Amino acid sequence: MAGVRGGSGPGQQVGLSRPRVLRGAVAIADERGLAALTMRSLAESLGVEAMSLYHHVANKEAVLDGLVEVVMAEIEEAVAGLDAPAPEDDWQRAMRMRVLAAREVLVRHPWAPSVFETRTGTSLAVARYFDGVLGLMRRGGFSYELGHRALHALGSRALGFSQELFEPDGIEAPEEALAAMAEEVPHLVAMIADASHGGAVLGWCDYQAEFEFGLDLILDGLERLRAAG
Amino acid sequence: MAGVRGGSGPGQQVGLSRPRVLRGAVAIADERGLAALTMRSLAESLGVEAMSLYHHVANKEAVLDGLVEVVMAEIEEAVAGLDAPAPEDDWQRAMRMRVLAAREVLVRHPWAPSVFETRTGTSLAVARYFDGVLGLMRRGGFSYELGHRALHALGSRALGFSQELFEPDGIEAPEEALAAMAEEVPHLVAMIADASHGGAVLGWCDYQAEFEFGLDLILDGLERLRAAG
DNA sequence: ACCTGAACACCGTTCAAGT
DNA sequence: ACCTGAACACCGTTCAAGT
Numbered sequence: 001m002a003g004v005r006g007g008s009g010p011g012q013q014v015g016l017s018r019p020r021v022l023r024g025a026v027a028i029a030d031e032r033g034l035a036a037l038t039m040r041s042l043a044e045s046l047g048v049e050a051m052s053l054y055h056h057v058a059n060k061e062a063v064l065d066g067l068v069e070v071v072m073a074e075i076e077e078a079v080a081g082l083d084a085p086a087p088e089d090d091w092q093r094a095m096r097m098r099v100l101a102a103r104e105v106l107v108r109h110p111w112a113p114s115v116f117e118t119r120t121g122t123s124l125a126v127a128r129y130f131d132g133v134l135g136l137m138r139r140g141g142f143s144y145e146l147g148h149r150a151l152h153a154l155g156s157r158a159l160g161f162s163q164e165l166f167e168p169d170g171i172e173a174p175e176e177a178l179a180a181m182a183e184e185v186p187h188l189v190a191m192i193a194d195a196s197h198g199g200a201v202l203g204w205c206d207y208q209a210e211f212e213f214g215l216d217l218i219l220d221g222l223e224r225l226r227a228a229g
Numbered sequence: 230m231a232g233v234r235g236g237s238g239p240g241q242q243v244g245l246s247r248p249r250v251l252r253g254a255v256a257i258a259d260e261r262g263l264a265a266l267t268m269r270s271l272a273e274s275l276g277v278e279a280m281s282l283y284h285h286v287a288n289k290e291a292v293l294d295g296l297v298e299v300v301m302a303e304i305e306e307a308v309a310g311l312d313a314p315a316p317e318d319d320w321q322r323a324m325r326m327r328v329l330a331a332r333e334v335l336v337r338h339p340w341a342p343s344v345f346e347t348r349t350g351t352s353l354a355v356a357r358y359f360d361g362v363l364g365l366m367r368r369g370g371f372s373y374e375l376g377h378r379a380l381h382a383l384g385s386r387a388l389g390f391s392q393e394l395f396e397p398d399g400i401e402a403p404e405e406a407l408a409a410m411a412e413e414v415p416h417l418v419a420m421i422a423d424a425s426h427g428g429a430v431l432g433w434c435d436y437q438a439e440f441e442f443g444l445d446l447i448l449d450g451l452e453r454l455r456a457a458g
Numbered sequence: 459a460c461c462t463g464a465a466c467a468c469c470g471t472t473c474a475a476g477t
Numbered sequence: 478a479c480c481t482g483a484a485c486a487c488c489g490t491t492c493a494a495g496t
Contacts, residue, residue, distance in 0.1 A: 015460085016460085016461090038487090038488070038489080039488085039489060039490085040487090040488080040489090048461075048462095049461070049462055049463080050462095050489085050490090051461075051462060051463085051490080051491090051492095052460075052461050052462075054490075054491090055459080055460060055461075056460095059489075059490075060489065060490090114346075116394055117343075117346055117392065122395060122396060124413065126394060126395050127395060127413070127414050127417060128413060128414055130395045130414075130417065131413070131414035131415065131416045131417045132416075134416040134417060134420060135415075135416040138416060144419065144420040144423040144424065145423070145424070147416075147420065148420055148424070149439060149442050149443075151395070152391075152393070152434075152436075152439035152440075152442065152443060153439070153442060153443035153446050155391045155392045155393055155394060155443070156391075156392040156394050158394075159394060162384045162385075162392075163346065163384045163385040163391075163392055164381070164384055165345055165355060165384060165385045165387075165388060166351060166355050166356060166358075166359045166380070167351060184353060184356070184357060184360070185356050185357055185359075185360035186360065186364075187360045187361075187363040187364040187367060187376075188356060188359065188360045188363060190373065191363060191373040191376060191377055194373040194374070195373065195374070195377070205381075210378060210381035210382070211381075213378050213381065213382060214378075214381060214382035214384070214447075217382050217446075217447055217450040217451070218443075218446055218447065218450070220450060221446040221447070221449060221450050222446070244479085245479085245480090267468090267469070267470085268469085268470060268471085269468090269469080269470090277480080277481095278480070278481055278482080279470085279471090279481095280471085280472090280473095280480075280481060280482085281479075281480050281481075283471080283472090284478080284479060284480075285479095288470075288471075289470065289471090
């Protein structure tokens, strides 16, 4: 047959490696979503059989752990490139910039929160990031005790995302259904009606603005506690 | 063969039904974890073949949706049984009690947050709960606009849980590893050393206390904004 | 050392057949 | 109307075999 070796298909690799496997995994998750990432699809995208992957990663769990590493590396890079004030001068602004930089990375990898959520053990990469957050607060005048509480209070927000269990946007039913809804969730319906006075109706939630609101609420509260000693 | 019909095995049912299927699903998740919940294991626990389930639920997604309904019903019941102040008198205390009541339900179903996270669409049961939260804030003097922002700021905390991406507890390595860790995450190591002065070393995170701290941080901030008009 | 084909033990789900 | 057996199209993973 023709093309015995030198084909230019997706399997153009000179040899597999852990970084190459992880880069392939990120590409699939970015392009086709997390559900499309299987050992078989990953192997195929690398021009190799599924079983070959096991020479470079222990199993699929290890691939997911690797995805966390990749994302955290991108976040660390984004944070390093920041022109933030010294925490001694303005810890709150420094923290805000850090969190929003992390958030920008996550926007590029919308699957990332789901992967973070499934990881049980504490990854070193994540621990390093939180170590940086704690270090920032220390330089900003936090005691270890308050810094500890702050880490818990921030939770996933420190990494740039929050859990939106309920999206008011989801309520915007097609008019007729709204009347039926009004009995079940009167306050939500009224809230939407109130918001539509301004003009915007559908897609009226500005998630970035809401994220920043919640973040500032917490940071303001922490600053108050810090200042109070 | 003996025991043609009247056996007293797990399949003691007189006939399947959606509620019966969901109750079985909750039981499996409670006892053996979410991963153990498969259509086949669920069927077996009900003394039936897997394919029989499809006469009562559309598919596995519908089972997971049903789990959310069951949990939300338990939460609504817990909230209804609360002896909370009228929101007009003390919305913050009323809200705090509501959230902590929800949290108690979730503690009984540790798999619940994972299920909530995988649900994409807005469930009516969850919408109803958030409608109640918004109603409480309205009675407490919130505008719809601030109430809306409050719902976002609270996020999953309104239902009693928060995402702990990083558990400082996970750091408490077996002494020797700590020295190696000290280079990678110096602030976290120092934080733990600082905390151990008091006495408690391992298992030193009081998650309930940390949850309440974060909740109060947000509620205090919201009250400040509400009072400021 | 690295890659592979075949196979195993699972999944969720469909379908035609039973009562 | 409800339940079932057999089958299908997937998973992740093991194992013995190739180079």
